[in-house]
Amino acid sequence: MNTLELIFASIDELNLDLEENEKITKTEETNLFGSGDSLDSLALINLITIIEEKIEEETGEYISLADEKAMSLDESPFKTVTTLKNYINSLINDN
Secondary structure, eight states: OOHHHHHHHHHHHHHTTSOGGGOOOOSTTOBOSSSSSOOOHHHHHHHHHHHHHHHHHHHSOOOOSSSHHHHHSSSOTTSBHHHHHHHHHHHHHHO
16 A cells, blocks of 8 residues: 555545635645644545545555654644555555
8 A cells, every 4th residue: 555645535525525725735745734724624524534435445444643652743644645644554554
């Protein structure tokens, strides 16, 4: 499973529901949450849900992205595409 491709596919799916000026770009540096051109909390939840579903489709396992571990980290795993990719990879490797 290529985590970056999975995130980008999820962004494509989310962008279908967003207004043109709200769509997010697909780069590893894209801010997702917390600063700059980032998602509102509802759009972030939708993105997380889409990603969780795609991970389950790929692996056959459900992995929760928004759990205590994510909330207790010093740097939010939802800050950028890169931080999210690294967090997902760490969760998959822990399983």
